Every structure is written in structure tokens, then in C-alpha cells.
Amino acid sequence: MLPFKTLIxxxxxxxxxxxxxxxxxxxxxITDGVIQPGTFLPSTREMAALLDKHRNTIVAAxxxxxxxxxxxxxxxxxxxxxxxxxxxxxxxxxxxxxxxxYSSPAKFNFKHIPGPEEQNFQLKRTSxxxxxxxxxxxxxxxxxxxxEYRKLMQGSSLKVLxxxxxxxxxxxxxxxxxxxxxxxxxxxxxxxxxxxxxGAQMAIYLAAGMxxxxxxxxxxxxxxxxxxxxxFRQMGANLIRIPVDEHGMDIEEVENALKSTKISxxxxxxxxxxxTTVTMSQQRRILLLELIRSYQLPVIEDDYDYDFHYxxxxxxxxxxxxxxxxxxxxxxxxxxxxxxxxxxxLIGPANFITQATNLKRLIDLxxxxxxxxxxxxxxxxxxxxRHIKKSKKVYNERCDQASLMIADRLAHAVDFTKPQGGLxxxxxFKATYPLGEVIAKARTSGLLFTGAxxxxxxxxxxxxxxxxxxxxxxxxxxxxxxxxxxxxx
Amino acid sequence: MLPFKTLIxxxxxxxxxxxxxxxxxxxxxITDGVIQPGTFLPSTREMAALLDKHRNTIVAAxxxxxxxxxxxxxxxxxxxxxxxxxxxxxxxxxxxxxxxxYSSPAKFNFKHIPGPEEQNFQLKRTSxxxxxxxxxxxxxxxxxxxxEYRKLMQGSSLKVLxxxxxxxxxxxxxxxxxxxxxxxxxxxxxxxxxxxxxGAQMAIYLAAGMxxxxxxxxxxxxxxxxxxxxxFRQMGANLIRIPVDEHGMDIEEVENALKSTKISxxxxxxxxxxxTTVTMSQQRRILLLELIRSYQLPVIEDDYDYDFHYxxxxxxxxxxxxxxxxxxxxxxxxxxxxxxxxxxxLIGPANFITQATNLKRLIDLxxxxxxxxxxxxxxxxxxxxRHIKKSKKVYNERCDQASLMIADRLAHAVDFTKPQGGLxxxxxFKATYPLGEVIAKARTSGLLFTGAxxxxxxxxxxxxxxxxxxxxxxxxxxxxxxxxxxxxx
Numbered sequence: 001m002l003p004f005k006t007l008i009x010x011x012x013x014x015x016x017x018x019x020x021x022x023x024x025x026x027x028x029x030i031t032d033g034v035i036q037p038g039t040f041l042p043s044t045r046e047m048a049a050l051l052d053k054h055r056n057t058i059v060a061a062x063x064x065x066x067x068x069x070x071x072x073x074x075x076x077x078x079x080x081x082x083x084x085x086x087x088x089x090x091x092x093x094x095x096x097x098x099x100x101x102y103s104s105p106a107k108f109n110f111k112h113i114p115g116p117e118e119q120n121f122q123l124k125r126t127s128x129x130x131x132x133x134x135x136x137x138x139x140x141x142x143x144x145x146x147x148e149y150r151k152l153m154q155g156s157s158l159k160v161l162x163x164x165x166x167x168x169x170x171x172x173x174x175x176x177x178x179x180x181x182x183x184x185x186x187x188x189x190x191x192x193x194x195x196x197x198x199g200a201q202m203a204i205y206l207a208a209g210m211x212x213x214x215x216x217x218x219x220x221x222x223x224x225x226x227x228x229x230x231x232f233r234q235m236g237a238n239l240i241r242i243p244v245d246e247h248g249m250d251i252e253e254v255e256n257a258l259k260s261t262k263i264s265x266x267x268x269x270x271x272x273x274x275x276t277t278v279t280m281s282q283q284r285r286i287l288l289l290e291l292i293r294s295y296q297l298p299v300i301e302d303d304y305d306y307d308f309h310y311x312x313x314x315x316x317x318x319x320x321x322x323x324x325x326x327x328x329x330x331x332x333x334x335x336x337x338x339x340x341x342x343x344x345x346l347i348g349p350a351n352f353i354t355q356a357t358n359l360k361r362l363i364d365l366x367x368x369x370x371x372x373x374x375x376x377x378x379x380x381x382x383x384x385x386r387h388i389k390k391s392k393k394v395y396n397e398r399c400d401q402a403s404l405m406i407a408d409r410l411a412h413a414v415d416f417t418k419p420q421g422g423l424x425x426x427x428x429f430k431a432t433y434p435l436g437e438v439i440a441k442a443r444t445s446g447l448l449f450t451g452a453x454x455x456x457x458x459x460x461x462x463x464x465x466x467x468x469x470x471x472x473x474x475x476x477x478x479x480x481x482x483x484x485x486x487x488x489x
Numbered sequence: 490m491l492p493f494k495t496l497i498x499x500x501x502x503x504x505x506x507x508x509x510x511x512x513x514x515x516x517x518x519i520t521d522g523v524i525q526p527g528t529f530l531p532s533t534r535e536m537a538a539l540l541d542k543h544r545n546t547i548v549a550a551x552x553x554x555x556x557x558x559x560x561x562x563x564x565x566x567x568x569x570x571x572x573x574x575x576x577x578x579x580x581x582x583x584x585x586x587x588x589x590x591y592s593s594p595a596k597f598n599f600k601h602i603p604g605p606e607e608q609n610f611q612l613k614r615t616s617x618x619x620x621x622x623x624x625x626x627x628x629x630x631x632x633x634x635x636x637e638y639r640k641l642m643q644g645s646s647l648k649v650l651x652x653x654x655x656x657x658x659x660x661x662x663x664x665x666x667x668x669x670x671x672x673x674x675x676x677x678x679x680x681x682x683x684x685x686x687x688g689a690q691m692a693i694y695l696a697a698g699m700x701x702x703x704x705x706x707x708x709x710x711x712x713x714x715x716x717x718x719x720x721f722r723q724m725g726a727n728l729i730r731i732p733v734d735e736h737g738m739d740i741e742e743v744e745n746a747l748k749s750t751k752i753s754x755x756x757x758x759x760x761x762x763x764x765t766t767v768t769m770s771q772q773r774r775i776l777l778l779e780l781i782r783s784y785q786l787p788v789i790e791d792d793y794d795y796d797f798h799y800x801x802x803x804x805x806x807x808x809x810x811x812x813x814x815x816x817x818x819x820x821x822x823x824x825x826x827x828x829x830x831x832x833x834x835l836i837g838p839a840n841f842i843t844q845a846t847n848l849k850r851l852i853d854l855x856x857x858x859x860x861x862x863x864x865x866x867x868x869x870x871x872x873x874x875r876h877i878k879k880s881k882k883v884y885n886e887r888c889d890q891a892s893l894m895i896a897d898r899l900a901h902a903v904d905f906t907k908p909q910g911g912l913x914x915x916x917x918f919k920a921t922y923p924l925g926e927v928i929a930k931a932r933t934s935g936l937l938f939t940g941a942x943x944x945x946x947x948x949x950x951x952x953x954x955x956x957x958x959x960x961x962x963x964x965x966x967x968x969x970x971x972x973x974x975x976x977x978x
Contacts, residue, residue: 024805031775069771084772102677105839108785108815110844113847118656129653134652137648137651138648146638146639153631159626162626164939186517281558283571285520287575313509324593338651342856366831367831370827450653
């Protein structure tokens, strides 16, 4: 007889019932070929004695295996492994009868995609995390969200909404978003121009995925938002980089590229450019719109930080000017709420949005109905506008504070221009301070930079990094700047 | 002088400040070439009179335009449109000076992707919606989620978590999920084998996206989950359909396909197959595992409904047997919670999961940290297990009720086999009842089927439809069956 006592391992502390553990072990022994089809098993009484368990436990295990066709009862003869099972070549016994199902790496072919290294940073109470421009979660209107969640739970509409197919956002949120965008951004859209997504990132992915084919050429800025770069690359596109100066993307270079190459897409962040925070000048904006119309050039306009503009009114997006339905406009509520509330949007011509909604469904079948409905109420009640106003005041102050501190204490190492808006500064370190070293030293001093535009690609040569001031209290900012000073002086 | 009174339209009821409306209209007039660079504008006093507004309003509008470089002041001369702006060919005046920015369809090339038609179904209080197998939102543990949300908001850890990079799920949820899956499914995985996604749909998209190239061949069942079919098609793959009978996918046909064609991926739903609800026999399971090992065949095992099994213990997944790191295992908490809580997972070898996590980041930068942390607590406290037990009892009863009613009242029109588990029945209508007609007639009687496996593709020939019983109270079920009887008798 097989050494069942050894082969069948039972963990009394497990949350799995013992009879299930026994049945599972027997299945593994059968599928591994250790017990062949037709082999008789010990009777329930014998097995109970072997394993030192109650007989009823073994009866339950065997019954389970019988209903699943693993074993069969021959009346007055015994219980055997089903002879209908195919014969299996026995393989070596495995430790404890358990398969190490994923112990070896995958050997089939799959893509390799660059990404950040997971950082083993020991977070302490004194650690400071500087991101690349997140809102302050302490300001987030979580309370209002929870209040709306509770109301929704008590009503009956949520259940119906969750039963219906999702066409890229609930109707209520689509209506609220259309009003919000038309009012704040001078757009002139209706719900058929709008798709609700999981943050701006998914909107970029969907817009590009609808347009790009392998071998296509995409214009991006230099430097550009590195995760968008990687999206286009993964779709097989070739990136053509256009320099960015203090007036934004160089439009003459865009025109040169259009003249010499078939361009399938332009990705641009005209307002608070990522990472450099530059806002494009009106002159270039007008020239670009001319190019868009005359070349009928599809454009993704990423306007992730529109709502936080301090020095004057924000600059209206390209999407609100005449672009002949070529500009796809992307933004997000995430920066207005909290990093976990990932609701973004993609705006475009209706025929495009219908198809993008179908693509979205293949990736993400439904949105978060509850969050979408709650956000809709918060927009419609004017609460979002009040929240933006309040946050803008705080962030404006923090922008001033950070700019003053850095100008005062880090001028020897860092160049930067105070931005007109947004949630981050773009710090260009002088060549004598290679960014990799600065970041590594900062880490050992308890300062972690998570907004890594530096870990790869074209931004590296700029030796620049985003310093997200918006989520830092003044004392945290002070400590972060102190650490940077200490390691650069 | 231009007819500013006509060109500048002001909406007093708008939430946009009047000065902003005036500034925005002027920008449009400039970018549209109606007002050319160098043109002098009326003085603030004149403009105030023209538009019948207070002079301070015009001053504010002009100041806004000056800081944005649209116009410039020549001391003692006047205010003109900046001569640094490029000359623009005037285009025809647009109604009210507003651009219909998205009034024309997109003319650039983009993909066309099949999807459902948005249905203009007039929901009434008496309407019944039958989905393709959703959980009942009335049972969802929303209260517990809100309780945990509130606790998280009061703590300090959430802010830190939201500041860190997301590596496919919070650490807490990864740990909880690993324990939950190892306990319930006989897996033997650690967190490096796990990626948290937005529902099972995103897991399918990511797994397939990592593996498939245009022209690849994928084995799917006939019929299969139609949205997965579409995912593979969008990636340029060719589908080879393998018949499904009452024992599951025909493994001999799988072997034939493997012998004759280079197969890049097998997509299979061995447990409560979608749409047919069949569970694969042990014999086929063992044969399939043999094929997987000998051909080193990458497999996506979709186990979306594992936790609801009524007749005996659920059948362990392929992923828990010896598959030589070839099986990617997919599931979701959505069916355990509510349709809006879209948290799913992809399980695979560690080297594959690292790369899939990088791909996920390109599509969906971060998960919902708050929901992930709350779910983790609910798993760890045993509350999820209790919730599953409770729901399973309800759904088991509803499965019995629905099966009895349909056998009793619809036998003339419908064939079906009561499933061993899951949240839906697979109703095969006899040929004399074409499904399209049945569904259309049902709609006019107030019965809406949203689980449309029928609207396209290979499933159509099966004339079958999923009947999601789990979210229906007995009286609703009764009414749904009555309507189906009335339109088929």
C-alpha cells in the first residue's frame, strides 16, 4: 500500500476543512500518476486509522471524490480510482504531495515591457515621500463621497444601473462631466463626445490604441510624459521627439516632421507640460491649430492639470478651438479628488468615441458605478467647484513656498522656473549633480522620490525631476529641501 | 468696427464669469481669424457700452487676455491684438462666435470594434432586467466596505499608500488574495504570482496582450465568452473553435489542432463554462493537463464563478495541478461583492507577472487603493467567507427555483441542464423560437435581457442565452418566466 500517511499532508490550522484537504491530496496523487486508474483505495475505516482521523471525515472526502468522478464504489468490493480516467505516467513524488505549480518561470514567449523597479524603501514615521504632482489626500472630499455612497445604497437606482450594460460611464456622470467641461474649458460637447475612463492613463491608451498600427510615427515632446511614450512604443510606433523650450513644443519642428514623414499622431501637453511644467504660448498654439487643420493631423491633447492654474485664467485647450474634429482631449478627476479616485475622460468626435467605448469594454467591462454616481452628485451640487477653489488656494500657497525655499536653498544645484499652475516644479539639476546620485543619497536620508521621470528614456539627459509640492505640508517641504541641500552642498 | 454685440454672446445663467465669457469669445474670434493680429479693439469704455456691461468687467477680460499674450496695450494709443500672433486666414463667421468643435465626424483612420447597441429601453417600475449572471447587489457587503472606508480615512496609512507607486495592487490585498486563493482553490502561490486587475476582463486582456501577436492562432470553445473572443481578434489573432459538449471542451479536437497548427494560446473556462455552464469532466481535465505539459501550451484559465458551486465541492482549477507554469489563472471578486467592485486577478509565473504588471501600468496607472485596502480587511477577517456562504445559500435556492419554473413552464420552447454552480442558466431555445425574436418580444413586454451572448458571432447559431437567476427575487423570476411563456406559447 502507498504511504498515505506521508503522501497526505493535513494542516489542522488551515481554514480548509480536513476532508477537503484529504480529497485534494488524493486528486493530486491521481493526476500526478502516483495512484493509477483502477487502483483500490483503503476503506474509509482503514484510511481513518492510517491518517488518525475520524471515519466520517474520510467518508466525506471519498463522497466528494465520487461526485467528481475521481473514484468509484464497487458494491461489496471496494473503492477504486475511476477506470475512466486516462493512464498517466507516474512522475516523481512531490514534497508533501503538493504541486509547486508556479515554481518554474514561464518558458513560453511573452512581451517584455519596461517598468520601474519595486523599491524596498523602509518607510519610517520621519520619511518624506515626494511624488510627481499628486493632490493632497488630506484635502480629498472623501466625506462627501461616503455621504453619497450611503445615499446610493439606500436607494433603488444603483441596483438597476449596475444591471445595465456600461457604455463608458453612467448617464448621470456623463451629463455632469459635459457640463463641467463646457463651463470650465470652453468646450462645446455633448455626451456622445465623451467616454469615462479609469484616469487619464486609460484615456491615452484607448485613444492611441484606436489609431496606431505597428510602424506608425508619433510626434512627442522631448522630454515627454514617459508612460505615454511607453504606450506608443508598445503599440509598435516610432517616436519622433520635438524639443520643448520655455514657450512649449517647437512648432516649426512639428511642421518639418509633418513635411518629411507621414505622422499618425501628435501627443501634446500644451498646458503645464509634463514634465517641464511649461505652458505653450498663444502664438505657437495658433500655428499648431493651423497645422492640425491643414494636415488633418490626429492629436491627443493631454490636459491633466487644467484646473490648477494660479497666475491668471487657465489657457483654454486646443480642443476648444477650431481643429476640425482632430483633437482628442484627455483629462481626469483624479487630481481634483484623490489618487485612488481614478475617473478620467476621453473627448472626441462621436464616431470615434463610439468605437473607443467598444475598445474600453474589452479592457474594462464596467466602471465603478457607485463612484461615478457619487461624483456626479458632487459635480452637480457645485461641491466640486468649491473644492477646486479651496484646493487651488492651498496649492498656490505651496507652489509659492516650494519655489521660495528652493530658490533660496538649492540655487547652487538646481535651475527651475516657477510654473503658472499645476502640482509640481520641474527641477533641473546642474550637470555636477547627476540625478541618479541625488536620488540615491536622498533615499538613504529618508527622502523618497516616487515621481520618477528619470528612470529611463529621453528625460534622463535632462537631469531633471518633478517635485510634487501639492501634497507636502510646509514642514515636510522644508525637510525635503534641507535633505537636498545637505547632499548637494 | 466688427459687430461685437453679435459676435460676443454672453450667457448670464452660466457658471462661467461674464468677463471670462467675453475673453473666451475674443480668443475664438482671434484664432478663427475674424480679428487679425494688430487690429485695435474698442477701449474698455467703448466695449462696455457696446456690450452693455460694467466697465470693470471689460477691464478684467482684457487683463486676462493681456497676461495670456493675446492682446497688448500700447500706452496712449490703445489696445490691439498682439502682432506676435501669426496671421490667420479668416474663416466664415460661426454662429454666436462658438466653435462647433466636434460637430463633424473624425476623418482620420481608426479601428472599428464590434460592440452592443445602446438600447433605448424605457425602464419602468415594473420592468425586469435579466443579466447574464451577476450577483445580487442587495446582498453586497457595502456596509462593511463603507465601515472600512471610514476607518481608512481616519488613519494615516492610506495617504502614504496612495503616494507610492502601484505594483498591481496594495501589499495587503495581495497577501489576503494569495491566502484566499491558496485556501479555497488548492493553489500554491505567493504574491509574486499575483497581479490585481480591474475585474477578470482586464486580466484576460493583459494575459492575452502579453502573448499574442497578429496572425497567431488561439483555441477557444464553441461557443465561448464572446468578449474574450473579441479581445483576441482585436490583437490580430485567428480563432480556432473547439466544440463544447456536456463534458466540456472536446480535448481530442484540442489535440488535433495542436498537431496541425502552431497554437499560441488556449482560452478555457473549465468550471461553469461561459455561456453553457458545463463543468469539464475529470477525464478531460487530466488529458488536457497532459497536452499542456507536452506541448508547453500557454493557457488562460478563466474561473470567473468558482466560489458558487452547489452540488458538491467545486472542482479545483487546472492551475492547481501540474502544468509546468503554463496556466495563467484568472478570476474576480466582483461576483462576490457587487458589479461596481471590479477587483480581479491574474495568476501566473513570477517572470510573467512582473511584465504583465508593467503592461497594466500603461493602461491603468493605479488601482483603487481605498477599495483594495478595505477588501483586504474583509478577506482577512473571515467576513468574505461568511458572505460567500450566505450568498451561496441564496443563489442555490434561486438556481433551484429558476430551474423548476423553467422546466415547468417553458419546456415547450427551451432546453437546459441545471448547472452544478454559477449564477446563470444556459437556455437553448428550440429552432422554432429564434432568439432575436424572443428577446425583441420580451422587451416590448417589459423584460430586458442584458446578458447578450447572442448579439454577434458564433454563439448566435446556438440560439442560446444566459438567464442570470442570482439577482432575481422569486417574484421577479416568476414574472420573467410568465412573459417568456406568453410570447412563446
